[in-house]
Amino acid sequence: MSLAAETPTLDMATAEAFAENVGGILNSGTVAVMMSVGHRLGLFDVLAALPPSTSAAIAERAELSERYVREWLAVMVTGGIVAYDPAGKTYRLPPEHVACLTREAPLGNLAVYAQAIALIGQMQERLLTCFETGEGLAYGDYPCFHQFMAEDSGQTVVPQIFDVILPLAEGIAERMEAGIDVLDAGCGRGLALIEMAKRFPKSRFTGYDLCADAIEFANEAARKAGLANIRFEQRDLTGYDEKARFDFITSFDAVHDQKDPQALIRSLHGALKPGGVYLMQDIGGSAKLENNLDFPMAGFLYAISCAHCTPVSLGQGGQGLGTMWGWETAKGMLESAGFRSVDRHVLPHDPMNVWFVARV
Numbered sequence: 001m002s003l004a005a006e007t008p009t010l011d012m013a014t015a016e017a018f019a020e021n022v023g024g025i026l027n028s029g030t031v032a033v034m035m036s037v038g039h040r041l042g043l044f045d046v047l048a049a050l051p052p053s054t055s056a057a058i059a060e061r062a063e064l065s066e067r068y069v070r071e072w073l074a075v076m077v078t079g080g081i082v083a084y085d086p087a088g089k090t091y092r093l094p095p096e097h098v099a100c101l102t103r104e105a106p107l108g109n110l111a112v113y114a115q116a117i118a119l120i121g122q123m124q125e126r127l128l129t130c131f132e133t134g135e136g137l138a139y140g141d142y143p144c145f146h147q148f149m150a151e152d153s154g155q156t157v158v159p160q161i162f163d164v165i166l167p168l169a170e171g172i173a174e175r176m177e178a179g180i181d182v183l184d185a186g187c188g189r190g191l192a193l194i195e196m197a198k199r200f201p202k203s204r205f206t207g208y209d210l211c212a213d214a215i216e217f218a219n220e221a222a223r224k225a226g227l228a229n230i231r232f233e234q235r236d237l238t239g240y241d242e243k244a245r246f247d248f249i250t251s252f253d254a255v256h257d258q259k260d261p262q263a264l265i266r267s268l269h270g271a272l273k274p275g276g277v278y279l280m281q282d283i284g285g286s287a288k289l290e291n292n293l294d295f296p297m298a299g300f301l302y303a304i305s306c307a308h309c310t311p312v313s314l315g316q317g318g319q320g321l322g323t324m325w326g327w328e329t330a331k332g333m334l335e336s337a338g339f340r341s342v343d344r345h346v347l348p349h350d351p352m353n354v355w356f357v358a359r360v
């Protein structure tokens with residue numbers, strides 16, 4: 001009997017099909033980075049507002065360099081995003097594409113998420129070191145992170161907060177109407193809390209977040225809105241220990257990348273008054289990789305996990321559970337924190353996330 005490993009036979013047709021697939025991944029990845037550039041520069045919005053136009057007219061309206069805009073348009077045309085008429089050398093964003101690539105897009109602006117791909121690219125050199133050393137990163141290492149997050153929650157949370165999200169916690173809107181104390185833990189730029197503070201003037205709203213730049217933005221937005229019933233404070237929630245202070249606590253995508261998610265959930269339980277409610281939104285994937293093969297945008301989410309959520313938790317000396325820590329993990333943590341009931345919901349407009357309503 002030979003000890004030599006059996007050489008696997010190469011199925012050339014399968015190899016060629018796979019190589020073609022990889023080519024498609026490379027092409028889509030680069031188009032996605034250019035979508036991010038277009039989003040940041042407002043180019044999709046300019047295209048949406050113009051009739052079929054030349055690169056010169058588009059650049060003029062966007063107040064950008066024509067040469068760069070023309071090259072960007074070529075990416076968008078070959079990427080199947082912008083339509084091109086060679087006769088008049090004009091470019092047009094079809095209305096069906098406007099519907100998911102512009103600010104105010106009725107289907108949500110998917111170009112927002114292209115920014116995550118550009119951001120991961122920016123982090124490559126730092127990540128190489130992380131892989132070698134096992135060390136983590138800090139929020140401040142990520143350029144524009146809070147702007148990206150606020151644009152994300154600004155379209156998945158804020159527009160749905162009153163009609164879809166708060167009704168998950170039955171009775172809470174009525175209690176906020178009457179006047180209660182509300183905390184948003186890991187509030188980032190605080191857009192959701194500001195909307196609630198506007199709607200419920202008799203309630204008092206507090207937002208805590210680790211990052212000074214996010215809190216500065218939130219305080220400025222609250223000031224501009226003329227709100228006297230809201231305060232934002234820079235606060236590291238590691239070791240958080242206020243007792244029985246709030247009637248309602250929310251966290252929007254802010255637990256899995258903490259240093260110690262279980263400790264945070266326990267402390268939020270302790271910060272609730274009797275009868276208090278915790279509404280927690282987090283990523284809705286499973287803790288088991290094999291269950292996530294068909295989960296929406298699973299590759300994208302694991303990439304964000306690898307490049308951001310895992311390193312920022314490790315960077316705080318934490319466990320680095322990652323974005324796909326799993327709804328089962330979250331539910332188990334809520335139950336072991338002592339909540340009397342824990343209900344899980346998935347909302348049709350937001351299939352990537354899971355929502356828990358936990359009652360003291």
Ligand SMILES: C[S@@+](CC[C@H](N)C(=O)[O-])C[C@H]1O[C@@H](n2cnc3c(N)ncnc32)[C@H](O)[C@@H]1O
Pocket residue numbers: 139149150153154185186187188189190208209210211214235236237238251252253254257258259316
């Ligand atoms: C994914 S972002 C979500 C931000 C915001 N809730 C939203 O939906 O736009 C997670 C937030 O948790 C905050 N965070 C992370 N670790 C924290 C800690 N130890 N204490 C307080 N906030 C923390 C981050 O600064 C960040 O704003």
